[in-house]
Amino acid sequence: MFEEVTETIAIPRLGDKAPSFEAVTTKGKLMLEDYRGKWLILFSHPSSFSPVCATELVGFQEIYPLLKDYGVEILGLSVDSLSAHLAWLRGIEESFNTSIEYPIIADKDQSVATKYGMIMPGESHTETSRAVFILDQEHVIRSIMYYPISTGRNMKELVRLVQALQTAQMHDVYTPANWEPGDKVLVAPPKTQDDMGGSSEEGVEQIDWYVGKKIL
Structure with missing residues (x-):
């Protein structure tokens, strides 16, 4: 009697270097290296011509100008063909009066999706999940989020998360629950018993x- 062998694929984790790739997109061939020096939101969606996905593509476009002010680019992905992507984007422009300016990967062979663990077999063997990877300017993975196929993502939260991640990196601080830009941040907790008397930092x-x- 033979046991079924299931292939285990290592997926990236927080703090890892993002897997490199070269892919066909709606803006031509792109590599991860093309985004060196910029933060990147890499997101996947299940399929073209899906109602939730259409609202998300529009939502990402709405926050794209603000994200670019923070040095952040957006790159979408699904396992549809390039022709399907292009036809869908034309339909979105006509129906939603929105032109999608960021590229979308046509990952038909699932090569990029597999590297990033975007396929959830318990939900779908063929469609990508709603994954979000936020990479910093050195392509270190700073955040990973997954949403089910049924549920669209919150764009305001993605912007807030980018702001929090960049603030923490720039100032070597932490951000508390519900933090918004301008709110107080948290200083690093004490690392020794001698430090337990409180921070000596002014303010x-x-x-x-x-x-x-403290206030930054």
Whole structure:
């Protein structure tokens, strides 16, 4: 009696270097290296001509100008063909009065989706899930999120998350729950017993021995 062998594919984790790729997109061939020096939101959606996906593509386009102000680019992906993508984008422009300016990968052979773990067999063996990978300017993965096929993503939260990630990286701080730009940030907690008396940094509001807040 033979046991079924299931192939295990390593998927990237937070703090990993993002897997490199070269892909055909709606803006021509692109490589991950083309985004060196910029932050990147790489997102996947299940398929072209899907109602939830259409609203998401429009939503990403709406936040695209703001994200570019933060040095962030957007790159979409699904396993549809390039011709399907192009026809769909024309339909979105006509029906939603929105021109999609960022590229979308036509990952028909699932090569990029497989590298990033975007296929969820429990949900679909053929469609990509609603995954979001946020990469920093060195292509280190800073955030990974998955949404089910039935549920569209929150664009305001993606912008807030980018702002929080960049603030934490730039100032070596943490951001509390529900943080918005302009709110107080959290300083690093003490690492030794001697540091438990509170931060010596000027302007830090010490809530408890391990919780200190400040305005940037």
